[in-house]
Amino acid sequence: MRKRAGLTLAVALAAGVLAGCSGGSNGAGDSNGTNGANDAGGSNAADAGSGNKPSGKTTTIDFWQLDGTGTQDFYVTLIKQFEQAHPDIKVKMANIPEDGFFEKLNAAFAAGKGPDMWGGWYSPDEFERGYIAPLDEFIARDDYDMNKYFQPATALRLKGTDGHYYGLPRDMSNAVIYYNKDLFDKYGVPYPTPDWTLDDFRDAAKKITHADEGIYGTDLFASDFNAITGNPIIWNMGSDVASDDGKKVKGFVDSPQMIKLFQYAQTLSKEGVSAPSSVMQTAGDQGPFSAGKIGMSLGFLWGYNDIKKASFKAGAVGFPKEEGSTGNFAWTEEVSWYMNNKSEKKDATWAFMKYLSSPEVGKQAIDTRFMWGPPMPSVWEEKGLEQDELLKVFLEQAKLPTKAPSYDRNRTWNEVASMFSQAYTDVVNPVDGKSYKDPAEVLPKTADEMQAKIDELLAGQ
Template sequence: MKKRMGFALLLILALVLGTLSGCSNGKSGSNSGNSSNDSGGKTEIVFWQPDLANWQPLYNKLVKKFEESHPNIKVKMTNIPEEGYFEKLNTAFAAGKGPDLWVGWYATDEFDRGYIASIDEFIEADNWDMSQYFQPITDLRLKGSDDKYYGLPRDFSNYVMLYNKDLFDKAQIPYPTDNWTFDDFRRIAKQLTDTDSKTYGTDIVTDGWGDSPLLWSLGGDMISDDGWTVKGILDSPQTVKWFELGQQIVNDGSNLPSSIAETMTGDNGPFGSGKVAISIGSMWGYNSLKDLPFKFGAVSYPQIPGVENYGWSDIVSWFMNSKSKHKQETWQFMKFMSSTEIAQEVVEEMTWGPPIPSIWEDQKLVEDEVLKVFYEQGKRPTKTPTYVRSNSWQAIENSILGIVTDTLLPLKGTPMKNPQEVLSKAADEIQKTLDETKGRK
């Protein structure tokens, strides 16, 4: 998974999630065509993953450790660039082949297509404790419509608010605390904006306005839990209010203009430039945060008085091919890679966040000023991220982007449009698209 996943990237990612929609269903127990027994009598399982080059040493170490503890199993691992990863999986599965095991992230209705194996029989046989992982996000992301599990979590990630301590110190403004409100956030962002030095209070409207726990705390949302209804949700008074709040931040002048944001590249985007005081940070990008040339802190999302805060969480997982002829061996590898032993190993480098809360506690990650905020957010109530509630998102992502552009980030010289009018019209048009898409399924 890429190190930083802002709102626009999340929407683009949804395109990738949909590439598997043409996969043919597979029957459990049929041959994969990619796994075999070598001449040494070992069972070979094929494993694909799309991760970064600097993650490969860890993968190699973990595979070697597994093979040492399971001498009768050989893992043939292939790293495929993320840009073409799901397309290659799609092609392989459509041909009735594909790896025995792979890294992926899917909308739960993808499990209905049949090429991803349910692992309930293995969980039950080994009495594998699924409650050991961060919940409820594990169940939200890995249970299908039949209430069966279809994967094990590789990692855990979520979003928190990051802040540049150097900018706060220079302005002599106290750091935000976990009981800060949305009004506090707006006030501080405005105080820390200095257009002469091109320093801005936040980039939250540019990078994260759509899929946000603050929207959920307001009682609003972008789409229904099953991913097929927007009418009455996207155009609800709560969601309209959310976009109106976004307009207030932009009109304050405290949000980083998108024209400037586009020029700021790198793992940590605009925040990494030192020109943004408050931003959104992902656990997937934690390692790159350690290279920032300034002091930074983390804090929970601002509170909305009288409303319980949500957290935003997600996981990347291990999945098994329903056509694998070596399911038991594949399960052994999946189980190993999602075990407390490997979670402890990952903590040494924090290549990804361990998916087991007890590891965070035992390894004292919760005592770290920044990591404890990620941990605390992960324990809060959450929802499935909108872009993976169903495969419907790929049909409407451009419309969602258009809403954000029209109401919050209009082209230069174009005024912001009224959120009520934009959301009402968009909800009607998008619902029609969704109904037509669902009718073709």
């Protein structure tokens, strides 16, 4: 589970989009779909540089994004507001499904084209390829304060190894444990507390599980992402999945702490408290937790609206730790905006990037069905989000130290992730009647195989 994307907007990727990409002449043109848009959140575009005088020449920038259908009206409204504040800039938007989005981008860039601006996420070593524009010139020119965003998360995601920024954050999302208060009440289990331990988690999961009723304690160990790469538990155990630069997994994937975490996950699986694949796959579009089948679930801010619509009372809490653990990390992610290094319209693109990453748009995102969590703590506090029982936990987590997830450190992770996933399946969720494997035997071999592949890939760069 990464970021959710939905179906295409009516403005889908087409040959005409590629034909109008950066590198061509500046042309006049209307923004796609802005006619008749609902003005969701007002027309405040102060941070967009309102007051710019028309130059008599219109610059059209191409903008690609991969968000679901529920966000498209909001984007149309934002573009309309931006264009009103910048009469000499038009934004041509294309919505492309997440599946295939980056492939289409890469194909366009390989052809010397590509949009002027797009949304997405990358590991910092991707910036070394040169097609994403560094932003330091614009940041310095405008005395633009990057510290207004959640840090260090923003620097971890958007700074290259050269120290330059390569994007602006659209949002902030981190991970928590959502829990079903109704199930806790039904089975007489005390609610989790911020200082709970892995033993407390296991005990609660066992008490909530009633397989004969289709109720399971947790889905936290349903996959390697849920259990490890999508939360901070292994960090708080004093270990990691990889080195900070993502180039070393030997000594991490096979560390004593990782073996211990795999053993813990295997125990919960053997005890029957982890939701089986049959439940995970058939509980509906919003997942088994939203369907009321799971007591405790891995939760992200991107799923906040689904949880608010659930038919039960939900709570949120930080992650359980080992008894005596001194680690205090949170897992934080961002979707960000990037600029094409070959764009001939960088000034106009920078203006639009600043606008979409501004406090004003962040406030509108909150007011418009909570489209996303703003990347600025000041906006959270100004809007009083700490008064919301769920959102206050996300805000607390966002202020903790964090690391980049393993897949956001080096792009080689994409080539070895399946090896790690297979190891997790063999140890925790064996299929086709296979027996559980010993993590102390599996993980050293997996670490060797992963490291050999990473070394091969790095040598070929």
